[in-house]
Amino acid sequence: MLVEVVIKALFILLVAIGSFVPIITWVERKQSAIMQDRIGANRADVAGIRILGLFHPIADVIKLFAKEDVVPLGANRVMHLVAPVIAAVPAVIAYAVIPFGAVYAFGAKEISLVVADPDWGLLYIFAIGSIATYGTIMAGWSSNNNWSMLGGLRASAQMISYEVTMGLSVVGVFMVFHTLKLTDMVFAQDSTFRLLGFLDVLFGLPVPVWLDWLRLPNWGIFLQPLAFVMFLTAIMAENKRPPFDMPEGESEIVAGYHTEYSGMRFGLFFMSEFIEVVVIAGLVSTLFLGGWSIPYLSQETIIGAISSVFGIGFATGLCMILHVLTFFLKVIVMIWLQMALRWSLPRFRYDQVMDLCWKVLLPLSIANVFVTGLVMLLVQRGAA
Amino acid sequence: MTASVVFFYAFAALAVVSALGMVLNLRNTVASAMSLVVTMVALAGIYVLLEAHIVAVFQIMVYAGAIIVLFLFVVMLLNLRTDAFSPGRQKLVKLAATLIAFVVLAELLRVLTTGLPEAQPLPEGYGGYAQVGVALYTDYVLLVEVSGLLLLAAIVGALILAKRDIG
Numbered sequence: 001m002l003v004e005v006v007i008k009a010l011f012i013l014l015v016a017i018g019s020f021v022p023i024i025t026w027v028e029r030k031q032s033a034i035m036q037d038r039i040g041a042n043r044a045d046v047a048g049i050r051i052l053g054l055f056h057p058i059a060d061v062i063k064l065f066a067k068e069d070v071v072p073l074g075a076n077r078v079m080h081l082v083a084p085v086i087a088a089v090p091a092v093i094a095y096a097v098i099p100f101g102a103v104y105a106f107g108a109k110e111i112s113l114v115v116a117d118p119d120w121g122l123l124y125i126f127a128i129g130s131i132a133t134y135g136t137i138m139a140g141w142s143s144n145n146n147w148s149m150l151g152g153l154r155a156s157a158q159m160i161s162y163e164v165t166m167g168l169s170v171v172g173v174f175m176v177f178h179t180l181k182l183t184d185m186v187f188a189q190d191s192t193f194r195l196l197g198f199l200d201v202l203f204g205l206p207v208p209v210w211l212d213w214l215r216l217p218n219w220g221i222f223l224q225p226l227a228f229v230m231f232l233t234a235i236m237a238e239n240k241r242p243p244f245d246m247p248e249g250e251s252e253i254v255a256g257y258h259t260e261y262s263g264m265r266f267g268l269f270f271m272s273e274f275i276e277v278v279v280i281a282g283l284v285s286t287l288f289l290g291g292w293s294i295p296y297l298s299q300e301t302i303i304g305a306i307s308s309v310f311g312i313g314f315a316t317g318l319c320m321i322l323h324v325l326t327f328f329l330k331v332i333v334m335i336w337l338q339m340a341l342r343w344s345l346p347r348f349r350y351d352q353v354m355d356l357c358w359k360v361l362l363p364l365s366i367a368n369v370f371v372t373g374l375v376m377l378l379v380q381r382g383a384a
Numbered sequence: 385m386t387a388s389v390v391f392f393y394a395f396a397a398l399a400v401v402s403a404l405g406m407v408l409n410l411r412n413t414v415a416s417a418m419s420l421v422v423t424m425v426a427l428a429g430i431y432v433l434l435e436a437h438i439v440a441v442f443q444i445m446v447y448a449g450a451i452i453v454l455f456l457f458v459v460m461l462l463n464l465r466t467d468a469f470s471p472g473r474q475k476l477v478k479l480a481a482t483l484i485a486f487v488v489l490a491e492l493l494r495v496l497t498t499g500l501p502e503a504q505p506l507p508e509g510y511g512g513y514a515q516v517g518v519a520l521y522t523d524y525v526l527l528v529e530v531s532g533l534l535l536l537a538a539i540v541g542a543l544i545l546a547k548r549d550i551g
Contacts, residue, residue, distance in 0.1 A: 079418070119512055123441040130449025134421065137453065141414055141460055153457065160450050180513060 009115045012095050015328065016282065021274045022057035024335055028274075029056070031336075032343045064267035072144055072260045079142035084261065084268035087135025090128040091275040097121040098282045099183045101292050101323045102190070102299050104316050113292070113324065114183055121182040122174065125283065126167055129238065132272075133159045136240075136247065136257045139269070143260035151256025154350065155240055155247035161357045162237045169230035169365040172372040173287055176223045186291035190298050191218045201382040202375075217295040220288035226368050228288045230361050235283070236338065237353065239276045243345040246353055281334035282327075289330045292323035299323075388433050395433070399426035413459045417452055424448040436511040 026041065030053065033040025042053035071080050101113025118124060133156045140152015174180050177188045192215040199205045221228045237244040247256035258269045285291055294302070299319060307315035348356070405419035424447045431440035520528050 076412075076415070079415070118437065120437055120441055123438070123445070123513070127441045127444040127449065130445050131425075133449065133453055134418070137456055138418070141456075149460065153460065156453055156457075160453055163445075163449070 004111075005115060008113065009096070012098075012100060012115060013092070016095055016278050016331070017092060017275055020278045020331070020335070021271060022061075023054075024274055024277060024339070025057050025060065026054060027335070028339060028342075029053070031339045035340075035343050061267070064264045067263035069263040069265055070260075074144040075260065076142040076144070079138045080260075081265070083135050083139035083142060084265045084272075085135075086138060087132055088268045088272040088275065090132040090135075091272050091279055094125050094128050094279045095282065097124050097182055098279075098286055099186055099291055100282075100327045101320055102187070103183075104320050106313060106316060111320075112183070113320070117181065117183050119179075119181050122170065122180045122287075126163065129166075130160070130163055135269075135272070139261065140257035143257070145260050147253040147255075148257050148259045150253045151247040151259065154253075155257055158240065158244070158246050158353060158357075159238055161354060162234045165357050165361040165365060166231065166234035166238060169227050169234055169361065169368070170287060171365070172224045172227045172368045173220050173231075175369070175372050175376060176220070182286055182291075185220075186286060186293060189218050189220065189290040190293035192216060192296060193218050193222075198379075202378055204382075215296070217290055217293070219290045219295075224288070224368070224372070226364065228284075230365055230368070231287070232280075232284060234357070234361060235280050236341070237357070239273060239280060241273055241277070241338075242342050243347050244353055245347060246350050277335060277338055278331065280338065281331040284334050285327065285330035289334070291330070292327040294322065294326050392430065392433050395426045395429035399423050399430070402426060414456065417455050417459055420455070421448050421452050424452065434511075435506055438511060438513050438516045 029041045032038075040053065041056045042050055044050070044053060044055040044059040046055055071077055096115045097118065099112075099114035099117070103110055103112040136155035136159070137152045140148045140150070140155070143149070174185070177185045179185055179188070194207070194212060195214040195216050196207045196211055199207050216222045240247055247253075253259075258266055261269060293299075302319045302322065303312070303315045305315075306318055310318075402419045402422035406416045406423065409416040409419060424443060428440040428443040428448070431437075431443060
């Protein structure tokens with residue numbers, strides 16, 4: 001049991017954080033270069049081989065480790081050293097509850113591809129995320145630098161504001177799926193619904209037979225499109241990357257809360273943002289894009305089709321591999337989307353970020369809860 | 385000793401040590417507030433051991449994650465120095481604190497001497513969001529509404545204090 005959990009944790013850490021994070025530091029440069037018609041990082045080489053600059057992440061890490069770790073004069077030493085760790089750890093452990101595959105039965109043994117599966121999985125992620133605020137606030141305060149302090153205050157104000165919106169914007173999602181458990185949410189999305197079904201359920205209009213085969217996957221993005229946009233906005237603002245990079249600002253407060261950081265401690269802040277990009281991609285895929293589920297091909301369909309030819313054990317194993325690959329494909333698409341947004345939108349002003357949160361997203365997400373509840377009530381009435 | 389007992393003592397020790405750190409750290413208010421965060425997180429761990437998962441999550445989200453951040457804002461922006469805590473200015477506070485401490489001690493002694501009730505098996509789904517939600521919106525709906533009203537009043541009050549020229 002314990003061995004199984006450790007293997008799953010190691011797998012997800014190695015794939016999602018050990019290999020995605022270094023590669024997306026490279027992707028960030030290359031994608032921005034392509035979008036801005038430049039060549040991008042390609043100078044680091046090993047024995048003259050460059051392979052598109054893929055050695056840059058390794059070179060970066062070696063450089064960061066070799067640099068001196070400076071603690072500024074008058075800083076609070078303990079807090080200054082601990083702050084980057086507090087910023088990075090919540091991002092890493094958030095992956096514990098994100099399922100990267102379904103439950104597979106090999107004979108009597110069942111393998112569930114998620115490290116921990118509490119009933120309140122989504123709330124766990126929100127709780128962990130709220131702890132990350134302390135990394136920035138401690139970094140800002142302990143550096144004994146006014147820019148850092150202002151950056152830390154801005155960062156934490158932004159993070160606690162967007163936490164409210166982030167939580168409220170997905171209420172509709174767990175109303176639709178009747179659960180907060182992330183594995184159950186994905187199971188609920190591993191099916192399809194009739195695109196025009198609302199016509200006869202809500203309004204009693206008959207749907208023509210030749211249109212009734214139109215089905216969509218039961219994904220959050222189709223059931224709660226507004227929640228998808230709001231949640232993506234809120235969680236990207238929570239991550240403090242451009243266009244929401246209020247805590248930094250070369251012309252206002254230098255590098256914000258990590259102005260006084262150097263070496264690998266700066267690297268930890270830098271990395272925690274990228275780890276969060278991967279976590280956001282995983283969470284959004286799980287909530288809105290069906291996680292591991294393959295559209296139109298539910299788990300039973302796949303296993304049933306393959307097992308009739310190759311036997312049940314092989315079919316289950318193949319299905320497991322397909323599901324894991326599907327999940328990571330969705331994660332890659334979401335990472336690409338975040339990068340594309342990061343390089344195409346101009347930076348907001350601080351008051352615009354706060355207005356967006358409190359005056360646009362918050363009322364909209366409350367309205368979304370009401371409309372979702374109303375529609376669900378009408379559907380229940382119609383079905384009964 | 386089972387794992388949950390080990391975890392209980394670990395969290396309890398952490399809670400006591402960090403609470404002491406909060407009280408004794410008079411020189412450095414920020415470090416004091418950070419100790420309070422550790423206390424809150426340790427309490428959340430104890431709630432998890434008591435199967436009160438939702439209380440634990442909200443303990444972290446609300447207390448550790450939001451309220452103490454606001455404490456920290458105030459502490460950092462006021463930039464308090466040690467002389468703000470001179471002994472003469474706090475007589476009344478100390479008196480009140482001592483009284484409250486005695487009341488808590490008396491209550492604790494009463495509970496411990498009367499003996500604890502027999503342990504009962506937990507009902508299905510205890511401490512889950514479904515049960516907590518049903519309890520909040522049926523048995524305690526009046527309290528939920530009243531506290532909502534109280535918060536609304538506080539928000540309006542804060543707005544008026546922040547915008548005095550609102551007229």
